[in-house]
Amino acid sequence: MPNSVASFIICTILGFGIGFAGFELANKNDEASTETPTETATNTNTPTDDHEPEETEQPAPETVSASSEILNAKGCLSCHAVSSLDLDGGATGPDLSQAFTGVEDKHGKPLDEFLKEPTSAVMSSVISGSPLSDDEVQQIVDALQEASEK
Ligand code: HEC
Incomplete structure (x- = not known):
């Protein structure tokens, strides 16, 4: 038992x-x-992150996310898509894929000047309501240049 x-x-x-x-x-x-x-x-x-400097194989995705970041942070994507960068956005404004080259023809001034002082109605009120610093303009121009080259 x-x-x-x-x-x-x-x-x-x-x-x-x-x-x-x-x-x-x-x-x-x-x-x-x-x-x-x-x-x-x-x-x-x-x-x-602190890990960042150690990683050498990241520049390509980073460029894309940096471009989308400035457009996103400034609210541009609420009205604009950038299809060549795979960025979905609102349909209020035109797709910005070709804005880098197209703006000068359409609005008579290069993109960076257009962004500082837009000649069109909606963008004038967007920019006067939330002005862009020179640095931000440069980042947007870089992003849209990249977009136009794809
Ligand atoms: C409230 C909606 C709205 C927001 C936010 C907005 N846009 Fe626009 N954007 C427009 C509209 C609408 C147009 C068409 C022209 C016009 O009426 O101003 C335009 C035109 C443009 C153009 C000229 C494109 C062309 O082909 O004529 C550029 C470049 C541009 N926007 C960039 C930007 C950037 C960069 C931002 C973010 C800082 C931004 N927009 C934010 C609505 C917007």
């Missing part, structure tokens, strides 16, 4: 132990498979 009680206890402990070990293993595999993609995503999404 005591013997069977003892073996019951031992079996219980063994069974529990093996089950737990299996659970642990499965858990570790899960962690390993989910961790890799999460880490890559974090790295590409946070260019301000």
Whole structure:
């Protein structure tokens, strides 16, 4: 009798132990498979991270996200798409893919001057309501130059 009680206890402990070990293993595999993609995503999404300088293979995606960032941050995308940069946006204003070369023909001044002092109605009120610094104008011009070359 005591013997069977003892073996019951031992079996219980063994069974529990093996089950737990299996659970642990499965858990570790899960962690390993989910961790890799999460880490890559974090790295590409946070260019301000400390890891940044170590990574040398990122300039291409960064240029695109930098261009979209300034257009997004300034609210341009609420009215404009830039299809050549794959940026979806509002349909109130024209697609800006060719604005870098097109603005001078249409509005009689190069893009950077147009952005400082737009000649068209809607853009005049957009810019007077939220003026762009020289630096921001330059970033937008760079982004739209890139867009026009694609
Ligand atoms: C409230 C909506 C709105 C916002 C916000 C807006 N735009 Fe516009 N944009 C327009 C409209 C509408 C036009 C068409 C011309 C006009 O009536 O001003 C235009 C025209 C332009 C043009 C001339 C394009 C062409 O082919 O004639 C450029 C360049 C431009 N916008 C850039 C920008 C940039 C850069 C921003 C962000 C700083 C911006 N816009 C924000 C509505 C907007």
